[in-house]
Amino acid sequence: MLVVAPAFAPFLEPEMLPSDVLSWSAALVPALVLPLRRRAPVAVLVALVALFAITAIGGPLLPGIGLAIAVAVFHLANDTSRKASLVVGGVVMGVMTAISVTVAVTRDLDAHVFQFIVTIAFAAAAGDATRSRREYLVAVTERADRAEQTREAEARRRVTEERLRIARDLHDAVAHQIAVISLNAGVASTAMDTDPERARAALGTIRGAARTVLAEIGDLLSMLRSDGQDAPATAPQPGLGQLDELMDQFSSTGLEVHRRIEGDLSRVRGSAGMVAYRVVQESLTNAHKYGSGHRAHVLVAVLPETLRIVVTNPVDHGAPASVPDGAATPVPGAGVGLIGIRERVSSVRGTVHAGLVPGGWRVSAELPIPKEETT
Incomplete structure (x- = not known):
């Protein structure tokens, strides 16, 4: 026109x-x-x-x-x-x-x-x-779409990491204390008639473990219900300073723990110390639940740049011949704990190996000691 x-x-x-x-x-x-x-x-x-x-x-x-x-x-x-x-x-x-x-x-x-x-x-x-x-x-539209996809992927990644962290914290808060309760309940039931004092001691241990796990679960639920800014103060994460107390607790429940400490544990603080504590805790819990002979050996060696942890315990001869490090369930019922150990060790750029050895079951971990934590 x-x-x-x-x-x-x-x-x-x-x-x-x-x-x-x-x-x-x-x-x-x-x-x-x-x-x-x-x-x-x-x-x-x-x-x-x-x-x-x-x-x-x-x-x-x-x-x-x-x-x-x-x-x-x-x-x-x-x-x-x-x-x-x-x-x-x-x-x-x-x-x-x-x-x-x-x-x-x-x-x-x-x-x-x-x-x-x-x-x-x-x-x-x-x-x-x-x-x-x-x-x-x-x-501009493509950049906005990519940015939105990146934000969604980042949100999914953070949600996944948070779920894993909550799962690890819940396992740490519950699994060990429940194992203590279960083992002492067995001691109390068998010693009720023959050794009342031992039965009362076991019931006291059960009461203390129950209070501890309820307090830890309460702290975890309070943290989950908070919006982050008004999160309630929780108890500090345990480290190698509480290692002797941890092993004494296992000894009181009937697990004979042979310990060997090499080096100055005070050099290891922060995240490395907390991860090391959790490795020993989970390894001794599994040794108490699934091992035989009611004994375990713990080696903690502070080297110039790394922290080495080795926990061994005898197992029944009917256990599997070998279990690869990447297996989800190395022994029945203990898979989640070992997965948590691997995730925690990986978070501090360490390495961990778990499996059967000629002397029984062995968990070995090496954690780097950051320079700022060695000064």
Whole structure:
């Protein structure tokens, strides 16, 4: 419509209105050719430039042909790269200028050609700007989508880590004390008639373990119910300073613990000390629950850069011949605890190995001692 309308505009100069077959063709043909620009943009542009050349040679330059070329250039610049749009716009303007100069040799140069060239330049710039804006919006949308996906992945990762941490804390809070309760309940039931004093001592141990596990579970639930900022103060995490107390507790429940300490335990503090305590606690708990002979050996060696922990205990001959380190359940009922040990040791960049050895079951862990914790 925009291309055909100038042919009927009463306000245009008379020489710019169609008056013969050639001029009417130049006015109407572009309107028929332009709809094909989406399928063959280059061919349509070439045809319009050729029609411009014919019109420039045979008659007056009509506004419709200039507008048609501008529309074709805009479409091509909108669908191609910036380099291609600059080349196309420059070539079209150069060809039109060359045609106009050539025609001017035989007759006067039509001044409207400069208006056409400026219009085409604006059309090429507008097409390039439209394409650039569209690409910018697409890039912004893609970045926003990637950022959203990254936030969701990070949220899922944090949720998973938090679930694992809660599972480890719950296991540490419950498993050891429940094992103590179970073992002392067995002692109390068998010694009730034959050794009342021993039975009363076992019941006292049960009472203390029950209070401890209830307090630890209460602290954990209070922490989970808090919003993080108003989290209640909880008891400090145990470290190697409480190691003797831990082993004495196992000894009081009937597990003979042979301990060997090498080096200065006070050099190991912070996360390494807490992880070391949990490794010994879980290993002795499993030795008490699943081992035979009611004894275990604990080696804690503080080396210059690492902390080495080795816990061994005899097992029944009916135990599996070998269990790989990556197994989920090395022995029945003890898999979750060993998984927790591996996760805790891995969190401080340490290594741990658990499995059957000629002397029984062996848990060996090596934890790096950070430099700031050795000063």
